[in-house]
Amino acid sequence: EKGGYDHFMLKEIYEQARSIKDCLRGRIYPALGKVQLGGIGEYAEKLKNVDRIIIVACGTSWHAGLVGEYLIEEYARIPVEVEYASEFRYRNPIISDKDIVIAISQSGETADTMAALEIAKERGATIFGICNVVGASIPRFTDAGLYTHAGPEIGVASTKAFTGQVTALTIIAFYLAQQRGTITQSKLIAYLTELEGIPTLVEETLKCNDRVKEIAARFKDANNALFLGRGSSFPVALEGALKLKEISYIHAEGYPAAEMKHGPIALIDEDLPVVFIATKNASYEKVVSNIQEVKARGGKIIAIVTEGDTIVKSMADYVIEIPQTDDAFVPLLATIPLQFLSYHIAVMRGCNVDQPRNLAKSVTVE
Numbered sequence: 001e002k003g004g005y006d007h008f009m010l011k012e013i014y015e016q017a018r019s020i021k022d023c024l025r026g027r028i029y030p031a032l033g034k035v036q037l038g039g040i041g042e043y044a045e046k047l048k049n050v051d052r053i054i055i056v057a058c059g060t061s062w063h064a065g066l067v068g069e070y071l072i073e074e075y076a077r078i079p080v081e082v083e084y085a086s087e088f089r090y091r092n093p094i095i096s097d098k099d100i101v102i103a104i105s106q107s108g109e110t111a112d113t114m115a116a117l118e119i120a121k122e123r124g125a126t127i128f129g130i131c132n133v134v135g136a137s138i139p140r141f142t143d144a145g146l147y148t149h150a151g152p153e154i155g156v157a158s159t160k161a162f163t164g165q166v167t168a169l170t171i172i173a174f175y176l177a178q179q180r181g182t183i184t185q186s187k188l189i190a191y192l193t194e195l196e197g198i199p200t201l202v203e204e205t206l207k208c209n210d211r212v213k214e215i216a217a218r219f220k221d222a223n224n225a226l227f228l229g230r231g232s233s234f235p236v237a238l239e240g241a242l243k244l245k246e247i248s249y250i251h252a253e254g255y256p257a258a259e260m261k262h263g264p265i266a267l268i269d270e271d272l273p274v275v276f277i278a279t280k281n282a283s284y285e286k287v288v289s290n291i292q293e294v295k296a297r298g299g300k301i302i303a304i305v306t307e308g309d310t311i312v313k314s315m316a317d318y319v320i321e322i323p324q325t326d327d328a329f330v331p332l333l334a335t336i337p338l339q340f341l342s343y344h345i346a347v348m349r350g351c352n353v354d355q356p357r358n359l360a361k362s363v364t365v366e
């Protein structure tokens with residue numbers, strides 16, 4: 001059932017070209033410049049006019065929510081707040097019937113996320129779900145939503161469900177942009193055309209496995225690691241750090257790259273691997289200067305770069321190339337090498353990759 005792979009996690013990493021394609025199917029029509037959401041129904045009008053969106057989730061799904069925040073604010077120009085479900089539910093949140101709350105949950109059973117939705121519904125908000133497991137408690141409770149269609153995820157560490165959630169949020173962002181007129185038709189056509197090609201670029205990106213494995217061998221004995229990114233690559237950094245800590249038990253932290261000098265820079269020495277997401281996008285130059293700061297202090301730099309990059313390549317100790325794509329879609333590609341990195345390090349350390357200690361696939365207690 002592992003389809004010839006050593007672990008479910010590896011199989012699920014490799015499934016991502018297919019799972020993203022399944023998530024896009026029937027929802028985007030690049031030639032027409034159209035996004036269609038079947039599960040929205042009677043809420044289309046409310047979505048179009050909403051003043052604020054609140055995303056609630058836990059763990060990896062919360063990271064996907066942060067990517068969603070960047071996308072929805074950038075393209076649809078709607079303010080988004082991303083909340084840990086466990087904090088939201090106990091904070092007496094300010095919420096009304098004008099709000100839309102989006103819950104993100106692979107399992108659809110996470111207790112804190114469910115409880116957050118109960119409060120939001122009680123206070124009159126419209127509830128949307130982005131879930132993977134069909135018919136689970138959360139999708140049954142929501143007013144409307146999207147399934148990610150990633151297929152069953154067995155590995156406890158979330159991989160294809162995360163990219164599925166990011167894909168669903170990308171679709172929602174462009175749907176909202178279309179409905180609200182915050183994007184021109186020609187731009188929408190261009191974005192959707194690029195988005196439709198993402199599964200092919202994911203296929204390309206998956207070829208980095210051998211390269212990442214070599215890098216993993218070099219860093220398998222590290223005690224700590226830092227993951228840095230800017231913009232929508234910041235949540236990718238958080239996700240890379242979470243993946244590493246949960247399956248390899250290496251202490252890792254994700255930070256917005258510019259925050260480094262407000263504290264974590266003190267950690268940097270020759271033994272600290274620092275993973276940068278340094279793709280060619282709006283914040284490239286800023287990230288390059290952050291790389292210089294780490295280099296000057298002797299940190300070991302692993303950088304995820306855009307194919308053909310030369311500047312970061314000349315500075316970093318190790319680079320992993322991913323294909324060029326628009327800023328909007330970088331998280332879907334940049335996540336993949338980080339999944340491989342944590343996977344190989346965990347295997348090399350003899351860890352139980354699919355069932356890490358102390359973790360459960362679905363957290364049904366608060």
Ligand code: F6R
Nearest residue numbers: 059060061105106107110157158
């Ligand atoms: C990490 C991971 C967890 C889950 C979190 C929420 O790899 O899997 O952080 O993302 O427990 O679970 P769901 O998405 O099922 O609500």
